[in-house]
Amino acid sequence: MSSFKALQVSETAQGVFERRIVERELAELPAGEVLIRVRYSSLNYKDALSASGNRGVTRNYPHTPGIDAAGVIEQSSVAELAVGDEVIVTGYDLGMNTSGGFAQYIRVPAAWVIRRPAGLSLREAMLLGTAGLTAALCVDKLEQAGLTPVAGPVVVTGASGGVGSIAVALLASLGYDVAASTGKPEQAEFLRQLGARQIVARSELQEGCEKALLKERWAGAVDTVGGDILFNVVKSLRYGGSAACCGLTAGMSFKGSVAPFILRGVNLLGVDSVELPLVVKASMWDKLSLQWKLGNLESLAEEVTLEQLPAAIEQILAGQMVGRVLVRLD
Known part of the structure; x- marks a missing residue:
């Protein structure tokens, strides 16, 4: 598969930012050691800012936001991360100036990638x-x-x-x-x-x-x-x-x-969760999967598809969002 679906934000000649679902090619993704098939993402306020043209978050457009992603490795050039591993990527430059999780595929540096803790599913990881x-x-x-x-x-x-x-x-x-x-x-x-x-x-x-x-x-x-x-x-x-x-x-x-x-x-x-050393992020994910695991995650979230995401972005920008928005990438 060389093409995939993604939410793309583009600036028109009139300076208006538009959001639409497009077909992209794997070759368009940035360089990185790990190619991940994204199963779930989530919507955060920073994503909504990126999706509305906020230059303090994202400098260049067209762009695919999404600071969170959870999925399965499809290609890897590092020994410690194998094809088939289920992984989580949050923060760093993902979704800011690097093509993000509102797409079926991301390609990122290995230094951004955490293996999914055994106590959390990919879905639960993105509910969080x-x-x-x-x-x-x-x-x-x-x-x-x-x-x-x-x-x-x-x-x-x-x-x-x-x-x-x-x-x-x-x-x-x-x-x-x-x-x-x-x-x-x-x-x-x-x-x-x-x-x-x-x-x-x-x-x-x-x-x-x-x-x-x-x-x-x-x-x-x-x-x-x-x-x-x-x-x-x-x-x-x-x-x-x-x-x-x-x-x-x-x-x-x-x-x-x-x-x-x-x-x-x-x-x-x-408190910063973006540029934390990977080992600190991993230890916190382990905690969230074990002694701090929440049993009521589903009650916190609304699930949307990629096609429904633009409406959810408008909702969060209007201050009307409650709880979490889980994005399912089919």
């Missing part, structure tokens, strides 16, 4: 995807900083989104008292089913930007939105608490001061 990996990294950093379930409630911002929903489910499964913050009050029951014990309106976390400190509420936090909400959460951490931040949908900047750090000894922990 970069969102699940990021959520797990946030929880791991919080626990490394000393967070335990007895310390008190943990707030998750942007809780109905991809990273947020998995963070809620993961923290709840580990015994934490989870407060889910969302701007979608209609998703309260969805979040409770994931394990949230309380629902916090997004507007509540937007109050008090002008204050140096707020009342101590949270033992820890997973922040997926950034902006002033992030720093209001930091100002609301209990003494010695930590917030893991991984997103910026509410903005890249916030009004901040040193007060929470020097008066309450709190920690702001940055």
Whole structure:
């Protein structure tokens, strides 16, 4: 098979970005040691930005987005990865400036490829995807900083989104008292089913930007939105608490001061899932397949085909997406 289906984003002469399903040739794929037949991908906010022409994510078009892919190796020039191996690729340059997972085939460097852990199917791996990996990294950093379930409630911002929903489910499964913050009050029951014990309106976390400190509420936090909400959460951490931040949908900047750090000894922990060393990613995938394996993954996701993907991209750009979107590549 030399041709395959892919979502391609192109810029018109009028500067408009169009998305359509096209037939591509294997010869058009970039160089790399490993050719993978993609079975599943997933839709992330970064994918939607790439698919809408955001030059901060993708420099050159036409382009196939998709920062996640799970599939089967069809060609390999390295001994440690064999034809027939089931593998996962997330992050690095996949789907940004390298042709990504919204296609039936990808060709990538061997240094990006992880063998599928025995405890996860390819489908389960992409139900998690970069969102699940990021959520797990946030929880791991919080626990490394000393967070335990007895310390008190943990707030998750942007809780109905991809990273947020998995963070809620993961923290709840580990015994934490989870407060889910969302701007979608209609998703309260969805979040409770994931394990949230309380629902916090997004507007509540937007109050008090002008204050140096707020009342101590949270033992820890997973922040997926950034902006002033992030720093209001930091100002609301209990003494010695930590917030893991991984997103910026509410903005890249916030009004901040040193007060929470020097008066309450709190920690702001940055989390990146893109350029992590492969060995760190592999260890986290192992954790997600064993002691941190979630039993309610299917309830988090909507499944779409490649043909249905453009509509899902519009939905996530409009802020209407809930949970995860699994992309099936037939």
